[in-house]
Amino acid sequence: MHDLVPHLAARGVSDVTALRDTGSETDRTVLVAAGSGPVVLKLSESSRMQAALLQAVAASAPTLPVPRVLHDEHGVAVTPTDDGDLFVMTAVPGVPLEDVDVWPALVDDLVDVQAALVIALHDTDAAAAHVPAENDWSIETVARHEPLIDQVADERHRPAMHAVVEVFRAELAPALAAMPRQVLHADANLSNVLVADGAVSGVIDFGDAIEAPRVLDVAVTTCYLAIALGSFEHQLVDRYTARITAALGLSPAEAALVLPLAACRLVQAVVLARDTARHEPARADYVLRYDRAAVALLDRTGALPTPSTNSTSKGA
Structure with missing residues (x-):
């Protein structure tokens, strides 16, 4: 080197x-x-x-x-x-969020930093910055990866995963199509948020940035907080979604999509990681780092979050 x-x-x-x-x-x-x-x-x-x-x-x-x-x-x-x-x-100093316990003040700090980042990127010209509309990990590609469910997901999880993709096709995709788009980091997961001295010290890795509705940025983080905390209904997940909704001024239609889009990301977190591991075994330990917790979340959750028809029909 x-x-x-x-x-x-x-x-x-x-x-x-x-x-x-x-x-x-x-x-x-x-x-x-x-x-x-x-x-x-x-x-x-x-x-x-x-x-x-x-x-x-x-x-x-x-x-x-x-x-x-x-x-x-x-x-x-x-x-x-x-x-x-x-x-x-x-x-950037700090350790990944996945290596620390999550508590209310840290969630609040995460909201402040993430909301400020979404706002800071709002006027960025996607074409000038070479930002694509999607990539393999963007939530809007979840339907494209549905065949992987029957190839790599545990059999007991497949019906719920297919149901999530069907909800995406029928309800989420049309709702997203009506929403404005902006440049987003789009991958504020447990590895890309750093913590030092009890506060968020940095957000790293802009390699999965996309131009998309801002609710996708929120949904990604919601998914990984639920993985870390073991439930989409955990009080700290509720705290995060409520506070980021207020900080960004999400509309009721946007807010209604957060949990079902997070469920889409959970499907991706399992099937894309497992598919990558089988094709690139040298990277298996890294790409499967969330797999055990994601499977535990699927086992505890049963039916994954879905929106109400009325919420998604209101538009942005």
Whole structure:
């Protein structure tokens, strides 16, 4: 990895003492220890998008706890290489949310940071920032992955999962189609929210950003909080959804979609992770990190959340 050092030096990173390739994500992520301070180097097909979004947030909300992009001596953020587009950003302190207990004040802090991030990205030009309308993990692709349910899901969970996809087709997709779209981080899961000193210290990994209705951003986080807490009806899940609804000013129609869309993400969290693990066994430990808790949630839940017909018919 010594071929990466010149790229770091060009961005003012000096006295590099260690380079560690995480080897877990689709992107190549290298954690860099240096005398000038820790940084993160990424090689990715989405580097231009990630760097553009981080710079947009830095410009519109400079106090938000997200990584800051480093530029080379020519002011360039992203450098093409034979291994993909490369950029370097500051390291955000903290441990993943999945490694700490969740309590009310932390939920409130998560709401404040996430709502501020959604607002900061509101006016970002998706085309200029290379942001797609969807990716494999965006909730709006759940119907596309329905065949995986019968291939990789446990048999006892398949009827509920198919029911979730049918609700998406019949009710959620038409409701989403009527809602305005904006650029979203779209993956504030338990790994991408960092915690330090009892508060949210950062949101990382903009690699799954999409242009979509803002309720999808809320639904993703709702899903993973339910996985961590063991129930869609947990009081802290209720607290999160109520407070983020107020913070973003979600309409009743948007709010009615949060839990059923979170159920769609739960289906994806199981089937996409298991499908990736069977095709990329070297990444199995990483991609299946939520599987046991997700299965436990499915076992406890029975019928997954669905919207009422009246709620989804009101429009945005």
